[in-house]
Amino acid sequence: MTEPILRVRNLRATVAGQQVVEDVTFDVPATGVTAVLGRNGVGKTSTLKALLGLYDRTGEVTLAGERIDRLSTDRIVRRGVGYVPEDREVFAGLTVAENLRLAERDASPRRELVADLFPDLVKRSAQRAGTLSGGQQQMVSLARALLNDNRLLLVDEPTKGLAPKIVTEVATALAEAAASAPVLLVEQNLEVISRLATTVVVIDAGRVVHTGDAAELLDDPDRIQRLLGVHTSENAA
Amino acid sequence: MSTIVLLLITGLGLGALYFLVASGLSLIYGLMGVLNFAHGSFLTLGAFAGWEVARRLGADSWGIFGLALVVGAAVGAAFAALTELLLVRRLYERHIEQVLVTVGLALATVALFEGTWGSDPEFIEGPAWLRSTTDVAGAPIPNDRFLAIGAAVLVLVGIVLFLRYTRFGLIIRAGVENRAMVTALGIDVRKAFTLVFAVGGAAAGLGGVLASQYFGYVSPHLGAHLLIFAFIVTVIGGLGSLTGAAVAAVLVAVLQQFANYYWGVGDLVVVLLLALVLLVRPSGLLGRSA
Amino acid sequence: MTSQPTTQQTSTPPDRATAPLPHDENVPTPARRRWLMLAGGFALVVLLACLPLLAISLPGVLPGPTYTPGTLQVLALALLVGALALSYHLLFGVAGLLSFGHALYFAVGVYGLAIVLDRTDLPLLPAACVVLVGGIVVAHVVGAISLRVTGISFAMVTLAFAQAGNVLVRRNPAGATGGEEGLALDTTHVPDALVGVMNTRNLYWLALVVLVVVYAVVLWVERSRAGHVAAATRENEMRVRVVGGRPYLVKLLVFVVAATLATAVGMAYLLLQSGAVPRVTSADFTLTLLVMVVLGGVGSRWGAVVGGVLYTLLDQRLGALAASEAIAGLPSVLRVPLSEPLFILGTLFILVVLFLPGGIAGAAQRLSHRRRREGARDLMEESA
Ligand SMILES: Nc1ncnc2c1ncn2[C@@H]1O[C@H](COP(=O)(O)OP(=O)(O)O)[C@@H](O)[C@H]1O
Ligand SMILES: [Mg+2]
Numbered sequence: 057m058t059e060p061i062l063r064v065r066n067l068r069a070t071v072a073g074q075q076v077v078e079d080v081t082f083d084v085p086a087t088g089v090t091a092v093l094g095r096n097g098v099g100k101t102s103t104l105k106a107l108l109g110l111y112d113r114t115g116e117v118t119l120a121g122e123r124i125d126r127l128s129t130d131r132i133v134r135r136g137v138g139y140v141p142e143d144r145e146v147f148a149g150l151t152v153a154e155n156l157r158l159a160e161r162d163a164s165p166r167r168e169l170v171a172d173l174f175p176d177l178v179k180r181s182a183q184r185a186g187t188l189s190g191g192q193q194q195m196v197s198l199a200r201a202l203l204n205d206n207r208l209l210l211v212d213e214p215t216k217g218l219a220p221k222i223v224t225e226v227a228t229a230l231a232e233a234a235a236s237a238p239v240l241l242v243e244q245n246l247e248v249i250s251r252l253a254t255t256v257v258v259i260d261a262g263r264v265v266h267t268g269d270a271a272e273l274l275d276d277p278d279r280i281q282r283l284l285g286v287h288t289s290e291n292a293a
Numbered sequence: 294m295s296t297i298v299l300l301l302i303t304g305l306g307l308g309a310l311y312f313l314v315a316s317g318l319s320l321i322y323g324l325m326g327v328l329n330f331a332h333g334s335f336l337t338l339g340a341f342a343g344w345e346v347a348r349r350l351g352a353d354s355w356g357i358f359g360l361a362l363v364v365g366a367a368v369g370a371a372f373a374a375l376t377e378l379l380l381v382r383r384l385y386e387r388h389i390e391q392v393l394v395t396v397g398l399a400l401a402t403v404a405l406f407e408g409t410w411g412s413d414p415e416f417i418e419g420p421a422w423l424r425s426t427t428d429v430a431g432a433p434i435p436n437d438r439f440l441a442i443g444a445a446v447l448v449l450v451g452i453v454l455f456l457r458y459t460r461f462g463l464i465i466r467a468g469v470e471n472r473a474m475v476t477a478l479g480i481d482v483r484k485a486f487t488l489v490f491a492v493g494g495a496a497a498g499l500g501g502v503l504a505s506q507y508f509g510y511v512s513p514h515l516g517a518h519l520l521i522f523a524f525i526v527t528v529i530g531g532l533g534s535l536t537g538a539a540v541a542a543v544l545v546a547v548l549q550q551f552a553n554y555y556w557g558v559g560d561l562v563v564v565l566l567l568a569l570v571l572l573v574r575p576s577g578l579l580g581r582s583a
Numbered sequence: 584m585t586s587q588p589t590t591q592q593t594s595t596p597p598d599r600a601t602a603p604l605p606h607d608e609n610v611p612t613p614a615r616r617r618w619l620m621l622a623g624g625f626a627l628v629v630l631l632a633c634l635p636l637l638a639i640s641l642p643g644v645l646p647g648p649t650y651t652p653g654t655l656q657v658l659a660l661a662l663l664v665g666a667l668a669l670s671y672h673l674l675f676g677v678a679g680l681l682s683f684g685h686a687l688y689f690a691v692g693v694y695g696l697a698i699v700l701d702r703t704d705l706p707l708l709p710a711a712c713v714v715l716v717g718g719i720v721v722a723h724v725v726g727a728i729s730l731r732v733t734g735i736s737f738a739m740v741t742l743a744f745a746q747a748g749n750v751l752v753r754r755n756p757a758g759a760t761g762g763e764e765g766l767a768l769d770t771t772h773v774p775d776a777l778v779g780v781m782n783t784r785n786l787y788w789l790a791l792v793v794l795v796v797v798y799a800v801v802l803w804v805e806r807s808r809a810g811h812v813a814a815a816t817r818e819n820e821m822r823v824r825v826v827g828g829r830p831y832l833v834k835l836l837v838f839v840v841a842a843t844l845a846t847a848v849g850m851a852y853l854l855l856q857s858g859a860v861p862r863v864t865s866a867d868f869t870l871t872l873l874v875m876v877v878l879g880g881v882g883s884r885w886g887a888v889v890g891g892v893l894y895t896l897l898d899q900r901l902g903a904l905a906a907s908e909a910i911a912g913l914p915s916v917l918r919v920p921l922s923e924p925l926f927i928l929g930t931l932f933i934l935v936v937l938f939l940p941g942g943i944a945g946a947a948q949r950l951s952h953r954r955r956r957e958g959a960r961d962l963m964e965e966s967a
Contacts, residue, residue, distance in 0.1 A: 072819070110473055133479035145474045147467045158463050161479045200478065328735045330870075383937060389681065392735070393877055393936045396870050401929025408919035408926065521746050521866060524739040532736065557754075564747040568728050571740060575732050 059121070061086045061208050061238050062107075067115035067125075069106035076102040077113070078262030084208065088254035089230070089239045091270060095285050099262040100242045101142050104210050108132055108139060120207060134161060138201030142212040142242070144193045148186025152177055152196055155185050159200035170199045173229050191222035198226065202233055209239045215248055227251055250274050258283045295432035300550045302429065306438030308546030309445030310507060313500030314516075314523035315530070315538040316452060317373075317493020323469035323533025324482075324489050326388045327381060330395040332497055332523070333516030334402040335373050339365035339498025340505045340515055341410060344417055352418030362444075362502050369498020370491040377490035382483065399517070406513035414510035423506055437506040444503055448496050449539055456535070461488055469533050522549075525563055529570050531580020541578060631791055634658065635784035644896060646903075652783035656855070659783070659790035661895040663852050666790075666797040668875040668891030669884065670844035673801050675873070676882040677810060678837040679817030681734070683869050684741030687725070687748045688842035690864040691718045692849020694752060694766065697859045698759050701769045710772065711850050718846030719839060726838040730831060733820075742866060749864040765860035768853060777854055786855050793851045794888070797844050801884060804840055813837045874932045880944025889943055898924050 060083035069077035077099045084090045092100050106113040109129040117125040124132050133139065147155055156170070156177075171178050174195040180188065185196055194214055201209055214230065215223040227248050233239060234252065243249050249256070249270065256273050258266035266273070266283055273279060314336060321329050343361035350357045376398060384390040423440065426433035456462035464485045468475045475482050497516075504519060505511040526545050530537030545563055553559030570577065635655055638648040647654045667689060674680045695714035699705060705713065729740040755762030770778045776785050804810045816823045816830040823830050853859055862868060871894065879890025901924035904910060910921050920926050935942055941949075 108477060110477065128481075129473075129476040130479050130481045133477060139477045141474065141477065145471060147470050147474070149470055150463070150467060154463055154467075157460075158467055158475070158480070159478045204479075322735065326735070328738060380933065380937070388735070390936050390940075392681070392738070393873070394933055396873060397929045397932035397936065399929075400867070400870060400874070401926045401933065404923035404925035404929060405920060408923045517866070521742060525743050528732075528736055528739050528743075560750040561747050564743050567740065567743050571728060571731050575736075 058086050060084055061120055062240070063116070063118040064107065065116040065118075067103065067106055067113060067117065069102055069111040069113040071102065071111050076111070076262060077106050080106075080115075080259065080262070080264050082257045082264050082267055084238055084240050085255055087238055089234050089241050089252040090255040090257060091249045091253035092240065092242045092257050092259060093244075093249070093284060094259035098259050100259055101212055102262075103259065104139070104141075104212055104240070104242065107210065108137065136205065136207035138204060138206040138209040138237075140197050140201050140209070140211040140214055142216065144190075144197040146185040146188075146193045146196045148184065150185055151182055152185055152188070153181040155196050156181075156199055156203060159203055162204045165203040166205070167203065170203055173202065173232060174199055191218050191225075194218060194222070194226060195229075198229055198233075202229070206237045209233055209237055211239060212242045213244060214241075215243065215245050223248065246274070246280075295430060296554070298430045298432040299434060300554055301547060302432070302434045302438050302442075304547030304550035305543060306441040306507060306546075307550065308543040309441040310500055310504050310519060311523055311526045311546055312445045312539055312542035313448060313496045313503070314519050315526040315542055316448065316535060317489075317496050318523055319527045319530065319533055319535060319538045320452075320465070320469075320489045321493050322527065324465055324472070325381075325391075325486055327391045327395070329490075329493070330392065330520070331376055331398040331402065332373075332395075332493065333518075333520035334399055334406075335369045335376075335494040335497040335516070336501040336504065336519060337403070337406055337511075337513060337516035338372050338501070339369035339494075340501030340511045341406065342368040342498070343502035344415065344505060344511045347418060353420055355420050358420050358423075362499060365502035366495040366499040369501065370495035373494020373497070374487050374491040376494075377487045381490070382486070385483075403513050403517060410511075410513060412513060414512040416510050417505050419506050437503075441503045441507055444499060448499065449535075452492065452496075452535060455492070461485060465489060522546075522563065525567050527577075529567055529577055531577030534577070534579040537577060537579030628791070628795060631662075632788065635787055644900070646899075650784075652780045655783045655787040657896070657899055659787040659855050660852075661892040662787075662790040662794045663848055663855065664875070664895045665888040665891035666794040667845060667848045667852075668872055668879065668887045668894075669794075669797050669801055670841045670848065671872045671876050672882075672884060672887035673804060673837060673841040673844070675876055676884075676887065677805055677817070678813040678834055680834060680838065681738045682729075682741040682838075683738045683866065683873075684725070684729075684743075684745030684748075685841070685845060685872055686864055686866070686869040687741075687745040688718055688722055688845040689849040689852070689868075690748055690752065690859075691721055692846035693853045693859045693863050694760055695846070696850045696853050697766045697768060700772055701766065702759070704772065706772050707774060707777075714850060715843065715846055719843050722839045722842030722846075723835075726835050726842070730834050730838065742869075745864070745869060746866060749861065749866070752861050752864045760859070760861075763861060765858055768857040768859075770857070773854065778857075789851055790855060793848055797848065798884065798888070800840070800844060804837065805884075809833050809836050871928075874928065878932060878935055878942050880942030880946075883942075883944030886942055886944030893943075894928070897928065901927055 062084035064083070065081050067077055067080040068075065080099075080103055092103070094100050102111060105111045107117055109127060109132055113125065115125060116123065119132075119135055119137065122135070124135060127135070147158070150158070176192060177195055177199060180192065185193060188196065198211075198214065201211075211230065214226050218226065223245065230239065230241070230252055239252075241252065243253075253270035256266070256268060256270045257264055260283070273283075314332060317335075318329060318332055321327055321332075343365035346361040346364050347357060350360070352358075376395070380394045380398065381391050384394060419437075423437045424435075426435050427439070428434075456466055464475060464480055464482065465488070468482050468485055472482055500519070501515065504515060508515070522545065526541045527538055529545060530539070530541030545566065548566060549559035549563050551559075552562035556562075634649045636650065638650055640648045645654045646657060649655070649658070671682075671685050674682050674685065692714060695717050696710060699710040699713055700707070703710065725741070725744045729737055729744065732740060752760045753762055760766055776782055777789065805814075812823060812830070812833045813836075816833060820830050849863070852863075875890035875894045876887050877890070878894060879888070880886030905922035905924060910918055913921065939946055
């Protein structure tokens with residue numbers, strides 16, 4: 057096994073005086089997709105935000121051998137970390153082209169790749185992002201990250217609330233992205249996980265409760281049940 | 294009829310001054326969440342800088358008046374940028390403390406201006422044209438009104454172009470919407486903070502030179518007086534909205550002129566308008582609803 | 584009824600040898616602590632009440648010995664400003680409402696009473712009641728509207744209303760306020776004991792009573808259910824709403840109580856200064872209140888009082904300093920800033936915000952914590 061791209065040790069984070077990440081430790085391998093699983097509200101999003109310095113945090117985070125837990129968010133990102141946030145967070149008042157232009161941080165952004173992956177966005181480049189459908193906004197959000205050459209991609213629930221056909225498109229784009237950079241993916245959709253993930257990290261109540269091979273976990277419905285609770289009723293709630 | 298035209302154009306001139314102050318306030322608030330109480334001091338210092346230029350080099354030439362405008366804007370911009378770098382930045386994301394620091398700066402600088410230039414108004418000179426009038430539909434309009442309106446329009450257009458067509462403008466517009474996401478795209482948004490302060494300070498400094506022409510004097514309290522109405526304008530227009538600030542500046546100033554002329558209660562009517570807007574639309578005319 | 588400054592003096596500096604350990608009998612238990620605070624506060628109030636009968640001189644701090652009218656005037660002013668800062672503490676420190684218009688309610692007290700005494704034949708007490716009711720009404724109306732917005736917008740809106748008050752006073756409607764000149768106190772219906780330089784000590788005692796009453800009311804509100812809800816709202820409004828609280832009503836209540844206290848203080852201020860000037864309605868005046876509370880320490884009752892008293896004394900002394908010959912001889916780079924009290928106070932304020940979070944109260948607390956911790960550690964090491 058080669059060196060992990062990201063090492064996380066005893067990560068804790070607080071928001072508004074409340075501890076939302078208790079004690080998180082895991083590695084992200086240098087290739088493939090690492091899926092972060094867990095029920096709603098256990099702290100998956102907060103973990104990603106803490107990694108990026110968007111929440112106040114303590115602990116040790118190492119990206120390709122370099123400590124990044126003291127750096128500001130923009131510095132971490134410029135070290136080569138792409139971020140696709142939960143709920144997309146496109147700039148609604150900016151056009152699609154402006155959203156993408158803002159995200160270009162490399163000297164030679166990969167505009168062709170993005171145009172190939174999301175031809176729809178090219179057509180709508182002058183449209184305000186706020187007027188796009190949810191799926192289109194997700195593509196803008198993914199495209200913003202994929203424009204740059206990343207050492208690691210953090211992707212938070214990219215298929216949340218999307219129609220099945222779009223879910224497939226998003227998963228395809230992610231598979232493409234994973235071919236060139238490791239991905240840390242928060243995802244609730246087990247089908248997407250089984251298609252993409254190589255490794256899994258399960259979080260509960262702000263702590264890591266399981267790490268291991270993805271296929272192994274997916275083959276064990278009882279274990280999934282135990283770790284993730286009753287998934288279907290959770291989604292209904 | 295001629296009275297109405299006079300009130301309308303004078304109101305527009307006053308609105309122009311309000312806008313020059315409110316535009317910076319609104320941008321700064323929109324991007325950084327900071328209510329800048331020192332903004333009035335940027336204006337006052339700009340006004341005094343312009344006045345000093347005119348006093349030393351001769352007041353009635355257009356060239357020197359132009360220079361006074363440039364110096365006023367530059368001094369306002371420099372003062373504002375320093376304020377951001379030395380005081381506001383140290384309190385990153387602590388909004389209440391940031392407001393408090395600007396309050397302290399406002400108190401201290403106004404006192405310093407009083408110490409330096411005295412607390413009484415200094416009457417100003419300028420190109421002769423500014424002190425004469427032009428007939429519009431039978432109404433004799435003081436020419437400084439046109440100058441203020443023209444300058445405010447130029448500033449508005451300038452800021453809009455800057456926001457639309459430069460990378461910094463793009464960062465500012467995105468930052469007003471969602472600052473955290475801008476940093477998560479790898480952008481150091483703090484550079485934009487200094488920049489909006491400088492832009493806001495330049496508009497205020499320019500406004501200072503124009504306001505001293507409009508009112509006919511400079512005084513250490515010029516900025517504080519305009520600042521309060523600029524606050525009202527930003528709240529009515531919607532915090533963070535440049536267009537909102539422009540619309541509200543005109544609305545407030547014109548209303549104020551008419552109410553002052555017919556009932557002598559302009560300032561009170563403005564506060565009433567504010568109360569009304571808050572009751573009907575707490576986020577302001579063009580503000581995003583919370 | 585307590586005044587905590589003394590408590591700090593009497594109960595905190597724990598002697599290292601007797602520093603608290605879990606079962607040490609010297610540990611101030613909560614009940615014991617409260618008793619100590621009460622006793623200390625009482626002692627301080629008694630001491631303050633005796634000042635006019637004593638001849639204490641603090642050169643550099645007070646203009647003369649404590650029994651002289653000039654000094655009592657300054658001290659009374661300091662106590663009233665302390666009381667006003669305390670009422671602002673209720674707004675900002677407890678409920679987290681950053682108001683820039685608190686001077687309005689103070690001004691209602693000052694100008695309201697001046698006008699009622701000037702225009703009617705009401706004796707002092709009934710007149711004061713009328714003004715108090717007026718203050719409550721104004722606070723209700725303005726509070727109900729301004730509290731529709733929160734945070735920075737609230738600050739601006741309160742500022743705007745206060746500014747309207749300022750404009751009104753300067754306009755001198757129907758000759759009622761005297762415009763820029765201000766309005767002298769009409770003493771026809773004021774008891775003789777409260778009029779004239781020779782009675783300054785009575786006014787001083789009145790100021791002390793006002794401060795004690797304001798302190799009691801603030802303490803009572805803070806300890807009440809409404810006070811707790813207000814504090815919870817400051818921390819997290821959403822959560823209060825979720826558990827069925829009514830943040831708006833609670834905030835309005837606190838707003839009105841704070842305003843009413845300010846009105847009461849304003850009336851005492853009128854009697855002390857025997858006149859009303861437009862400065863008390865200005866935005867600057869509210870800003871100085873904010874300066875006092877932050878200087879003393881946001882969230883601390885005694886901090887607010889100390890901030891108010893300190894500010895007043897500093898302002899007086901700096902004014903005297905500005906006029907002194909030592910300053911007049913300096914080169915203008917130094918002379919100009921040093922002869923402007925507000926410049927020095929504003930700069931001091933900036934420094935406190937930047938480098939002394941929690942103000943004086945915060946610094947005192949850190950100091951006493953450290954001492955207590957060190958004391959405890961020493962004792963542990965000894966017993967080990
Ligand atoms: N900005 C915030 N303010 C307050 N609480 C938050 C915030 N973000 C997250 N939380 C709390 O932290 C916990 C973890 O949230 P999150 O990380 O979003 O969970 P997940 O992504 O696993 O669904 C939740 O209880 C949530 O209420
Ligand atoms: Mg989440």
